Amino acid sequence: MRGELEKTMQTLILTQSYLPHRVVGWQKAITMSFTGKVEVVETYGEVVRSVSRAFDMPAVVRLTRPIRRGRAKIRFSREHVLMRDDHRCQYCGERFEARALTLDHVVPRSRGGTTSWTNIVTACRDCNSRKRNRTPSEAGMKLRSEPVRPNDLTFPFAQLRLGAVPDPWKSWVWWDAET
Numbered sequence: 772m773r774g775e776l777e778k779t780m781q782t783l784i785l786t787q788s789y790l791p792h793r794v795v796g797w798q799k800a801i802t803m804s805f806t807g808k809v810e811v812v813e814t815y816g817e818v819v820r821s822v823s824r825a826f827d828m829p830a831v832v833r834l835t836r837p838i839r840r841g842r843a844k845i846r847f848s849r850e851h852v853l854m855r856d857d858h859r860c861q862y863c864g865e866r867f868e869a870r871a872l873t874l875d876h877v878v879p880r881s882r883g884g885t886t887s888w889t890n891i892v893t894a895c896r897d898c899n900s901r902k903r904n905r906t907p908s909e910a911g912m913k914l915r916s917e918p919v920r921p922n923d924l925t926f927p928f929a930q931l932r933l934g935a936v937p938d939p940w941k942s943w944v945w946w947d948a949e950t
Contacts, residue, residue, distance in 0.1 A: 780815060783940045785833045791944050792838065800829040809834055813939040830939035845921045849874060852891055854921075861892035861915045862902070873899045877918060878906060888920040 782800035784792045795803075801819070803809045804826075813831035820826075845851055852874055859866050861875075875894040878884030881904055892914065894902070902910040936944060 780817075780828060780830075781937070782829045783831045783937075783943060784809065785812065785831060785943060787834055787837055789833060789943065792834065797828050800832050801826050804829060804832060807835060812943075815937075815939060830937060831943055847886075847888060847891075851921070852888075853893055855888075855918075856893040856916075859893065859915070860895040860898050861918075862894055862898035862907070862912050864915050865895060867895055871895060875899050875902065877914065879904045882906075889918050892918050 780797045781794050782797050783794055784800070784803075786792045797815075797819075800809065800811075804811055809829075809832035811827065811829045811831075812833050813829075814827040815830045817828040818825050819828055850869075853869055853872060857866070858869065858872065860872065872893045873896060874891050875898075876884045876886070877890050877892060880886070884890050898912065902912055907914055
């Protein structure tokens, strides 16, 4: 059980001004702490051990240096499209596991549609088969939401479902299971 727990633990990284910045695995957070890039603010109360040292498993860390500002781009990938669309078919609205969803070109490639944030949506196999090589309007289907490029500030937290915010993070994020 503990091995499974350690694999799923994530660490929230805060900016110098204590604003949520991104989420990383606890192993990376320990490395960043060891190299002086972050300071540990909250722990999970678990201890992980190396051959010669023991470390508290970090839940929340704060950057020790300011982050360089620039427009970070979210890489286009299947995983990120699934996160943006909340693992829902954008035609029927049902939620599915990742392996049960396909990526659908809203405007088919055969008609000049591109593989981009604004032309790809998640679709269940049934809806994708029904749509075939047509646009949604030609197939008599309606998109639940227009495909857009994710906002670089909110996107890292898209994987957090309601109720999935770890307790040590609740003082540092402005959403939780009750909101």
